[in-house]
Amino acid sequence: MPPYPLILAIGDSLIAGYGLATDDGFATQLERRLRAVHPAATVINAGRSGDTTADVRHRLPSVMSRLTSRPDLAIVQVGPNDVLRQVPPAATRAGLDAILVELGRCDIPVMLTTVAPPPILHDRARHHLGIHEELAARHGATCRDFFPAGILGRADMVLADRIHPNAAAIHLVVDAMLPTVLRMLDDG
DSSP, X not given: OOSSOEEEEEESHHHHTTTSOGGGXXXXXXXXHHTTTSTTOEEEEEEOTTOOHHHHHHHHHHXXXXXXXXXXXXXXXXXXXXXXXXXXXXXXXHHHHHHHHHHHHTTOOEEEEEOOOOGGGHHHHTTXXXXXXXXXXXXXXXXXXXXOTTOTTOGGGBOTTSSSBOHHHHHHHHHHHHHHHHHHXXXX
């Protein structure tokens, strides 16, 4: 493993850190925790609030072209906005497949994260369920929940919008995700 791992975090508002100070966002918190093990670790925040799978698919080539070296890992979090905007499941599947194909072409290991829909959106999301897991298996990516158990639905873990996670929730996300990130970097 290189002594200075580079991680590309790309996706929606959960990656972008919607409503959070830069120091409280996912990429910064993950980078800070990684630096305890790898002092020069870098996590690039390529998140954009509101992005759908198609948006990430279209942005990925320009994001990749701006990098000065190949990432050791890509963390991809996208899909909830597809459900909210009622993007057809086939379009979500095609966009996510293209993202995984491109990252695979670049020989970048991928952690693909998922978010369980809240009960109020379960019917709308039912045809999207399983897409991430299916494609991760097909492309040899690691698939895991973005949120650890017990975070979703807690009033003390969200911002005033009652949707997006607060800094404390992101801290728990990073705590739960860190062992998988370290394992993937060691395996890479």
